[in-house]
Amino acid sequence: MPTFSNILKSKLTQSALVGAGLVGGTVIYLDFIRSPNAPNLVNSYKPLIKSLPKPPSRDQLLENVENTKKFDMIVIGGGATGTGTAVDAATRGLNVCLLEQNDFASGTSSKSTKMAHGGVRYLEKAVFQLSKAQLDLVIEALNERGNMLRTAPHLCSVLPIMIPVYKWWQAPYFFAGCKMYDWFAGHQGLRSSTILSKETTSALAPMVDASNLKLSCVYHDGSFNDSRMNSSLAITAIENGATVLNYMKVDQLLKNSENKLEGVLATDLETGKQYNIQATSVVNATGPFADKILEMDNDPQGKPPATPQAPKMIVPSSGVHVVLPEYYGPQNIGLLDPSTSDGRVMFFLPWQGKVLCGTTDTPLKDVPASPVPTEEEIQDILQELQKYIVFPVNRDDVLSAWSGIRPLARNPDTLLNGSSGAGSTQGLVRSHLIHSSPTGLITISGGKWTTYREMAEETVDTVIKNFKFDKEIKPCQTNQLVLIGGEDYSKNYSARLIHEYRIPLKLAKHLSHNYGSRSSLILELYRQSDYNKLPITLAATKSFSPSEAVESEGNNLSYQNFDEPFTIAELKYSLKYEYIRTPVDFLARRTRLAFLNARQALSAVDGVVEIMKNDLNWDATTTEKMRSEAKAYIGTFGINSKDFDVKDFIVQ
Incomplete structure (x- = not known):
């Protein structure tokens, strides 16, 4: 007589066979019998934006103030x-x-660490100090990190960050912290933290010293372009x-x-x-x-x-950042120094094709109008980086350095x-x-x-x-609002630009990641003339420029002139759509050339001035004032004095 257990096993076996049959039949139907959906690749995206109405001019905005x-x-x-x-x-x-x-x-x-993040150091303080305020700050920032990635998808992207582990006891400590960071992000989490072996870490970051490396912990945060945002x-x-x-x-x-x-x-x-x-x-x-x-x-x-x-x-402090060539770090993953010699956290991050290093934290008694990094602060960052890099970190390799004021509030x-x-x-x-x-x-x-x-x-x-307002006021809209350039943007936008305009990959990525769906407006200007396609460092070179431009010393044709993807077309777009009023507005903030390569930015000043002079109707006095002020400002970006002449900085 069959026992209860035998009957149960028989029923379970039958159920398993029936379930397997259903799954198999479904797979056969979906993959072999049902007709596939018609491809819709071409029609799945809206057409590229080829023109937009010109926004209100500055004069029109001033008239609005007056009226x-x-x-x-x-x-x-x-x-x-x-x-x-x-x-x-x-x-x-x-x-x-x-x-x-x-x-x-x-x-x-414009002088941040370019990270949309919750703050791993705040999480560590929250745990060890049992601080609810610190924890609330982390959770708040993690939620808003997701908002930035959603509302400005062209300017913000997910960035994995590795923490090299050189002692075995650090591995569970760092990994537990990364997992807590994931956990507090909740549904706004980006990707799951993980552990990479020594071999994988070295493959991803061959410039990192692996002699005593055990492994690395990897977590994820957001990276963005602050001034373009x-x-x-x-x-x-x-x-x-x-x-x-x-x-x-x-x-x-x-x-x-x-x-x-x-x-x-x-x-x-x-x-x-x-x-x-x-x-x-x-x-x-x-x-x-x-x-x-x-x-x-x-x-x-x-x-x-x-x-x-x-x-x-305000309780001000100075935070200095340094930019180095791309070979100082991996292209697609950042590095976190969890404890510098003075107990701070320091980042070494890929950004705009270079490596961004920072930051320092120097208390100040007052707030300078134009903070400038000291040589000591620059050397401090380079020395911290040297702990991880297998080749000498050279001061001459610094492409740019700047200081920003961190405003803690009381x-x-x-x-x-x-x-x-x-x-x-x-x-x-x-x-x-x-x-x-x-x-x-x-x-x-x-x-x-x-x-x-x-x-x-x-x-x-x-x-x-x-205050009381005599109108109906809507609730907050910015959780859903997509910023300009983010409309109809997709992560394959650079491929669409290459297909439409036949441009190099580097230029397509630069434009799509900084202008999003408005990149095509720049490329419409780009295709209008060969002059608009030139790097801005050649804008004032007589052999290329239109008749009104002048020949500028130092703009000799070389590979370096084409090394950065900033063109005359981009400058003309900024003049038309983005309210630039000075050369520095363009060289430092609408583009990031001064922050990425101050020497190249210095060489571009003359060409930018010549184009802006004609567009904004500057007289000779204003033109020279703009030229001198731009060179003076860029000259403070941490480049050695041998790269420029002090007399260029004198504003007449």
Whole structure:
């Protein structure tokens, strides 16, 4: 008589056979019987953008300032947070005016480590210090990392980062940290962390010293182009109805009889004309210079103090980065030094075809207008890199170096009890801070690039809470909003550009990864003439340039002239669509040539000046001023003095 167990086994066997038959039959049907779907490769993408209406000119934006009786919001500052706030407010239906004293991303926002990340060092502090605040900061940034990758897919990409392990006990420690990083990212996780053997690590990074290497741990973060992201935010704000202007200096905060803000006085630095701009609300988003606006806010007349003051809200420190040739690191994976000689974390990352190294952390007493890296800071980075590289790290290999100000913020309310604030860490916050003054000024400070969108959202929420507007205001739109260039973008965009325009792969990748779906606008200019196809370093060479250009010394034809993928067509596009007003706007921020190769950027100044002079109608005095200022600025980017003549830097 069959037992219960035998009957159960028989039933399970029958069920397994039936299940296997169903699976097999399904596979046969799907692969051999059912007709395959018709290919739809050609029609699956929208046509390339061949033309777009020209955006409002600077003169038209100034006319809007003059003709608008009262804006809903004035944003002071055109960095990441300021332009992000303008985008958020404009897409909710507010009438916004943004004023930037220099160019978009001219300060800290162009000098980051180019990472969209949660911060592995913050996670380590959260665990060992049992700090919920640090953990919240990591989780917030990981969520916003996913947002950046989604809303600017052309500017942001996933980057694996390896942590070399030279002692066996470090392996479980580092790997556990990587897995925790994955876990806290939740559904926003990019890819799973892993371990690579010594052999695989050496194959991926042959320049890394493997003599004592055990293995490497690999986790994933985001990499992006900061200043292009910033200018994309500014233009996206304009496309959504905001009035956004660079080179507008705020001279005074305007107050009514009740000491409430009602607008600003601002000067157009190009013409010297002053504008009285009225607004319901004013937002201070000036980053490291937040104290300058707060000082004006504290003055009954809204004017700056007669003598410079030490920063109170901002606790500034200098972060220096160095760029080296591509052979100093692998092309598709970064390297993290988890503990430098002074206990910091340092990154060595592939970026725009070069290797980006940084950063230092040097406390400052005040905020310099144009921070410059010291030789000591540059050598500090090179010495840290030498611990990992099998060949000598040479100072002459430094292509560019720059300093940015990291603005940690302190709550001003904690300084009202007699504390001067200078050198104090009282009330210091590691995340961002929104402060509402009695006058109505809203100040947003602190934070980092990755969390710019959430900072902007909270700022606009605060404005809406504190002020009344006679209109319907939408909820925040920026979680879904795709920035310009991200529309209809796909990861194979460079292949489409090569097919359409027959251009080199390096140029196609450069354009698609920096301009996204607007790359084709540049290539339409590129195909118009052979002159537009030239590298910008040859723009002023007589044998190539149009009749109005001049011959420039130092622009000798060589391989180096073609080594960087920045063309005259790209410059003409920036003049038409991206509000560049000076050569540095183009060489340092719309393109990254000054940050990638300062020597090549110096050689390109004359050609860029000649083209911009004709487009913007500069007179001789303005032309020479622009030329001298551009060379002076690029000359501070860490290149040796033998590469330039000091007399080139003298502004007449």
